[in-house]
Amino acid sequence: MKLLVTGGAGFIGSEFVRQAVDKGLDVIVVDKLTYAGDLERLKDVNDKITFYKADITNKEFIEHIFQKEKPDVVVHWAAESHVDRSILDASPFIKTNVEGTQVLLDAAKNLGVKQFINIATDEVYGELGEEGQFYEDTPLIPNSPYSVSKASADMLGRAYYKTYGLPVITVRPSNNYGWWQYPEKLIPVVILKALNEEPIPVYGTGQNVREWLFVSDCAEAVFEIIEKGKEGEIYNVGSGEERRNIEVVKAILDILNKPEDLITFVKDRPGHDFRYSLNTEKIEKEIGWKAKVKFEEGIEKTVKWYLDNLDWVEKKLEYLKDYWKKVYS
Numbered sequence: 001m002k003l004l005v006t007g008g009a010g011f012i013g014s015e016f017v018r019q020a021v022d023k024g025l026d027v028i029v030v031d032k033l034t035y036a037g038d039l040e041r042l043k044d045v046n047d048k049i050t051f052y053k054a055d056i057t058n059k060e061f062i063e064h065i066f067q068k069e070k071p072d073v074v075v076h077w078a079a080e081s082h083v084d085r086s087i088l089d090a091s092p093f094i095k096t097n098v099e100g101t102q103v104l105l106d107a108a109k110n111l112g113v114k115q116f117i118n119i120a121t122d123e124v125y126g127e128l129g130e131e132g133q134f135y136e137d138t139p140l141i142p143n144s145p146y147s148v149s150k151a152s153a154d155m156l157g158r159a160y161y162k163t164y165g166l167p168v169i170t171v172r173p174s175n176n177y178g179w180w181q182y183p184e185k186l187i188p189v190v191i192l193k194a195l196n197e198e199p200i201p202v203y204g205t206g207q208n209v210r211e212w213l214f215v216s217d218c219a220e221a222v223f224e225i226i227e228k229g230k231e232g233e234i235y236n237v238g239s240g241e242e243r244r245n246i247e248v249v250k251a252i253l254d255i256l257n258k259p260e261d262l263i264t265f266v267k268d269r270p271g272h273d274f275r276y277s278l279n280t281e282k283i284e285k286e287i288g289w290k291a292k293v294k295f296e297e298g299i300e301k302t303v304k305w306y307l308d309n310l311d312w313v314e315k316k317l318e319y320l321k322d323y324w325k326k327v328y329s
């Protein structure tokens with residue numbers, strides 16, 4: 001099986017590529033290498049993949065890659081992925097997440113691929129209160145420019161299945177964490193700030209709830225879906241490991257043995273969704289997949305990885321300082 005993986009130099013995409021190489025699959029990676037993309041994540045598998053530095057919005061180049069490589073399966077991870085950045089400027093989110101997805105769907109349709117795995121997110125559903133869960137048929141009511149762009153891409157996939165019969169499967173994972181995550185997302189930000197004993201910015205009162213999925217579990221779920229999923233279907237991929245942001249921060253401080261008075265509550269993110277929670281009965285029953293990594297185990301592994309890889313993180317810090325000023329001021 002030949003896989004074409006977009007966003008394979010990103011946080012989750014690179015985990016998926018490493019696992020694909022381990023399985024002996026033929027992998028083509030297409031990635032623009034934005035600020036969030038980094039080939040270092042693929043250093044252990046570099047010589048076993050084919051890499052194209054390409055923007056998924058570049059229709060001609062994408063068509064050329066598809067016609068040349070003739071992949072069987074497309075796994076589409078590439079995206080602008082950070083909610084806070086989408087609040088500062090929505091344009092790249094619409095361009096990459098919406099237009100880019102359309103370019104890929106067209107290229108896949110023109111080639112006649114066997115499967116197109118469209119990676120969406122739990123954020124497409126909007127927000128929940130303290131109770132309730134999102135099911136695959138829950139209406140999409142996204143709130144941030146990021147989640148709206150992802151919901152559009154999600155619906156475009158549906159349209160290509162319904163209209164052209166393109167074998168699209170939609171995957172909606174919950175919040176991922178783990179090794180190689182770019183240090184602008186909550187968990188690596190907290191680890192770095194705590195290590196440097198700097199104030200740790202927490203939005204609002206820290207009561208927002210996210211469902212934490214370890215990155216290797218997310219990638220494994222997608223392989224199971226490739227094997228057993230049905231075209232035209234949607235699968236939630238969650239862990240059941242719901243935690244309030246403040247609980248996540250305290251768990252990290254505890255592992256690092258740092259004081260809780262580093263926690264600094266900052267002005268809430270505009271339109272901040274309160275809670276996400278995925279119902280995962282469908283993937284459990286139809287595919288037989290369930291997340292393995294419990295939050296306490298995953299967060300230990302994650303903190304350890306950052307401690308062992310501080311040189312990688314430090315390369316990103318100069319760029320991040322200005323960004324941090326913009327979002328947390």
Ligand SMILES: NC(=O)c1ccc[n+]([C@@H]2O[C@H](COP(=O)([O-])OP(=O)(O)OC[C@H]3O[C@@H](n4cnc5c(N)ncnc54)[C@H](O)[C@@H]3O)[C@@H](O)[C@H]2O)c1
Nearest residue numbers: 007009010011012032033034036037055056078079081176
């Ligand atoms: N991180 C999460 O918690 C989470 C949860 C649910 C869904 N997702 C989805 O999973 C996917 C991967 O998320 P991530 O956290 O690994 O993201 P990431 O930001 O770490 O990686 C995104 C990758 O896409 C590449 N990219 C961006 N724009 C591109 C373009 N125009 N052309 C080609 N490549 C481009 C980047 O260079 C980068 O390598 C995204 O679609 C995201 O919406 C993420």
